[in-house]
Amino acid sequence: xxxVTQSPEALRxxxxxxxxLNCSYTVSGLRGLFWYRQDPGxxxxxxxxxxxxxxxxxxxxxxxxxxxxxxxxxxxxxxxEDSATYLxxxxxxxxxxxxxxxxxxxxxxxx
Amino acid sequence: DADVTQTPRNRITKxxxxxxxxxxxxxGHDRMYWYRQDPGxxxxxxYYSFDVKDINKGEISDGYSVxxxxxxxxxxxxxxAIPNQTALYFCATSDSQYGEQFFGPGTRxxxx
Numbered sequence: 001x002x003x004v005t006q007s008p009e010a011l012r013x014x015x016x017x018x019x020x021l022n023c024s025y026t027v028s029g030l031r032g033l034f035w036y037r038q039d040p041g042x043x044x045x046x047x048x049x050x051x052x053x054x055x056x057x058x059x060x061x062x063x064x065x066x067x068x069x070x071x072x073x074x075x076x077x078x079x080x081e082d083s084a085t086y087l088x089x090x091x092x093x094x095x096x097x098x099x100x101x102x103x104x105x106x107x108x109x110x111x
Numbered sequence: 112d113a114d115v116t117q118t119p120r121n122r123i124t125k126x127x128x129x130x131x132x133x134x135x136x137x138x139g140h141d142r143m144y145w146y147r148q149d150p151g152x153x154x155x156x157x158y159y160s161f162d163v164k165d166i167n168k169g170e171i172s173d174g175y176s177v178x179x180x181x182x183x184x185x186x187x188x189x190x191x192a193i194p195n196q197t198a199l200y201f202c203a204t205s206d207s208q209y210g211e212q213f214f215g216p217g218t219r220x221x222x223x
Contacts, residue, residue, distance in 0.1 A: 034211055034212075041217070042217065043115075043217050044154070044201070044214045045214070046211040049210075049211055087153070097142055097159065097205070098144075098169070099212060101155075102153060103151060104153060
């Protein structure tokens, strides 16, 4: 069964304390791994798409990486404004135009 | 102005009532989606549409129906609302087969 699993469910960091969020997937023939940020009461906001193992993408303090089984979202020297829920998603096996979402990691960065 | 808008933003209704949630987009995308989000369950796909003549069921379509009135408009209806349909509902759009989806601000629906 196709699954996208995120860990941890919640993460509390001090400002400046770097860490990583994990997204593992059991989708065959991966056609994209998507990362989103969601603030409370708002819709998810697109961050990155990764397509092949070894690919990396960066945006400000965030860097996303991809292996054959999982993706990591590395947060370097986070600030309180990085606090949000981070979601990852992937198209299911053999299907296009749809995404399976993980349940997200709730990140809290304390000053 | 927002590219993907949803109305209403909040709605409280009673069991058995018919409810319509509306989504409009100015991005010019053909693909539109409806999701619901529940704590601990993440985003789950209800219906999706590739164009005005193409409607597809998602993983949790029971109890819901949709209408694609135009390329830019996609409505979700709850024919007879029940309390376990209380959730956050999101509309999204996409312009390509493998492309990212762009989400609206959401509708918080409470069914009493």
